[in-house]
Amino acid sequence: MESLLKVRNVSKRFPGVLALDRVDFDLAPGEVHALLGENGAGKSTLVKIITGAYRMDSGNIFVAGQEVNFHTPGDAQRAGIGVIYQEFSLVPSLTVAENLFLGDYPTRRGLIDWKAMNAAAATLLSRFGVNARADDVLSSLGVATRQMVEILKVLHREDLKILIMDEPTSSLSEGEAKTLFGFIRTLRGQGVSVIYISHRLDEIKQICDRVTVFRNGQKVSTEQAQDLSISDIVTKMIGADLAEHYPQKCTALGEIYLNVDKLTGPGFTDVSFSARKGEVLGITGLVGAGKSEMVETLFGARRFESGSITLAGQDFRPKTPRQAVAKGIGLLPESRKEQGLVLALSCAQNVSLASLDKISKPFLALGAEADIAIDSFKRLEIRPADPHNRVVNLSGGNQQKVVLAKWLMRDCQVLLFDEPTRGIDVGAKFQIYSMIVKLAEAGNTVIVASSEIEEISGICNRALVMRKGRLVGELTGAGLAREKILEAIAGGEK
Ligand SMILES: Nc1ncnc2c1ncn2[C@@H]1O[C@H](COP(=O)(O)OP(=O)(O)OP(=O)(O)O)[C@@H](O)[C@H]1O
Ligand SMILES: [Mg+2]
Numbered sequence: 418m419e420s421l422l423k424v425r426n427v428s429k430r431f432p433g434v435l436a437l438d439r440v441d442f443d444l445a446p447g448e449v450h451a452l453l454g455e456n457g458a459g460k461s462t463l464v465k466i467i468t469g470a471y472r473m474d475s476g477n478i479f480v481a482g483q484e485v486n487f488h489t490p491g492d493a494q495r496a497g498i499g500v501i502y503q504e505f506s507l508v509p510s511l512t513v514a515e516n517l518f519l520g521d522y523p524t525r526r527g528l529i530d531w532k533a534m535n536a537a538a539a540t541l542l543s544r545f546g547v548n549a550r551a552d553d554v555l556s557s558l559g560v561a562t563r564q565m566v567e568i569l570k571v572l573h574r575e576d577l578k579i580l581i582m583d584e585p586t587s588s589l590s591e592g593e594a595k596t597l598f599g600f601i602r603t604l605r606g607q608g609v610s611v612i613y614i615s616h617r618l619d620e621i622k623q624i625c626d627r628v629t630v631f632r633n634g635q636k637v638s639t640e641q642a643q644d645l646s647i648s649d650i651v652t653k654m655i656g657a658d659l660a661e662h663y664p665q666k667c668t669a670l671g672e673i674y675l676n677v678d679k680l681t682g683p684g685f686t687d688v689s690f691s692a693r694k695g696e697v698l699g700i701t702g703l704v705g706a707g708k709s710e711m712v713e714t715l716f717g718a719r720r721f722e723s724g725s726i727t728l729a730g731q732d733f734r735p736k737t738p739r740q741a742v743a744k745g746i747g748l749l750p751e752s753r754k755e756q757g758l759v760l761a762l763s764c765a766q767n768v769s770l771a772s773l774d775k776i777s778k779p780f781l782a783l784g785a786e787a788d789i790a791i792d793s794f795k796r797l798e799i800r801p802a803d804p805h806n807r808v809v810n811l812s813g814g815n816q817q818k819v820v821l822a823k824w825l826m827r828d829c830q831v832l833l834f835d836e837p838t839r840g841i842d843v844g845a846k847f848q849i850y851s852m853i854v855k856l857a858e859a860g861n862t863v864i865v866a867s868s869e870i871e872e873i874s875g876i877c878n879r880a881l882v883m884r885k886g887r888l889v890g891e892l893t894g895a896g897l898a899r900e901k902i903l904e905a906i907a908g909g910e911k
């Protein structure tokens with residue numbers, strides 16, 4: 418069958434990196450095609466070239482047999498190509514219909530035609546089987562449904578033929594991702610072709626027809642998804658077998674270091690637990706269960722209303738993150754772009770921001786800054802390994818590693834990780850896990866908030882389960898098996 422989208426021999430160079438090296442890519446009509454590869458492999462760069470956000474250095478792109486060269490994302494959209502990035506662009510306080518037609522509300526005699534708008538929205542929702550009403554306020558919907566509205570918003574405009582999704586599920590729980598997959602199948606049934614980028618490899622076989630793998634800016638292969646196992650995919654991605662999986666957990670736990678008693682605050686109610694030195698304590702649950710709120714409160718980024726926290730036996734009421742940092746607490750936040758990085762600064766500057774006091778005695782020693790950064794760059798395999806590179810130029814996954822490096826450089830006694838491996842490729846994931854376990858072995862207390870069941874099961878000594886802001890269970894030993902965690906999270910709502 419003739420390809421709907423044909424990419425031929427496309428190259429793109431950034432200063433110091435050949436991001437795409439004579440790449441070919443084919444998208445058939447009505448297929449869901451996975452685009453996979455390690456952090457920095459060139460996936461997002463290809464997407465940006467296809468959609469006109471970046472210009473290619475050389476190569477050709479054809480849509481339905483016609484050569485195209487888009488200069489702006491608007492051009493691409495008019496040609497029937499839409500792209501969804503991970504960040505939401507919807508307005509939570511507006512209704513579904515208002516969001517869908519934001520910017521081009523249907524009008525009648527100069528006034529917004531609410532009736533027509535709601536009717537058009539209702540048709541769209543039912544055509545694609547989205548379980549929401551036109552007049553639902555967006556903030557009342559779950560994340561997966563919001564993501565579908567986001568997709569519909571792009572879809573309905575110019576009657577899209579090609580939808581590109583760059584890591585659409587990284588903020589969804591497993592259940593929500595399933596809902597989104599159902600939706601993607603519906604799209605395919607309606608004749609839309611999809612390019613699907615994700616680091617959650619287990620998803621790929623569930624929804625993708627074909628899989629293309631990139632490595633270091635080159636295409637490695639394109640194959641039928643059903644012919645590949647996850648370990649085949651991993652081998653292609655990293656160019657070798659991934660020998661080890663999860664690190665050996667540390668078993669020598671020390672005394673209780675952090676204690677939380679009947680803590681109530683925005684997003685959680687009456688939560689009590691304690692964590693020991695040398696322990697990796699997981700906090701799991703669906704998106705919205707209160708995990709992030711909990712760790713942000715421990716970090717002083719949110720105020721609690723009642724209850725108490727003790728740190729090494731002392732009452733601890735952090736009012737600001739600065740106070741928490743002074744007490745040896747570090748947080749790797751969930752939304753790294755907003756909270757963790759200064760995009761315009763270099764990597765080295767970002768890494769050292771968290772420990773300026775260590776480096777500046779009394780003046781900022783720029784040499785030391787770069788040295789320390791280079792060391793953590795090696796450990797985390799941040800690519801390209803140039804600490805003077807501006808963070809804004811790194812791929813999504815590599816940006817996250819910079820945030821991680823930033824906190825690893827500090828001497829913290831308590832490390833809080835919120836979804837530590839979101840958007841990070843398989844190879845780097847296991848390096849991060851082994852670093853987390855090493856931090857615990859060194860006697861630190863580590864708390865990992867995660868909705869990735871594998872991760873909780875693989876690295877935690879113990880896991881707390883949260884649902885709707887409350888602690889509903891605690892898992893240890895055999896309770897940390899994958900299916901047990903799943904069961905605890907779902908809590909009867911199967
Ligand atoms: N605007 C830019 N300026 C300089 N270098 C860039 C720019 N955009 C991307 N790069 C580099 O190009 C390479 C490919 O990056 P790209 O964002 O395409 O990776 P990716 O496959 O999407 O990775 P990830 O899974 O981490 O999102 C990386 O080395 C990245 O640092
Ligand atoms: Mg990317």
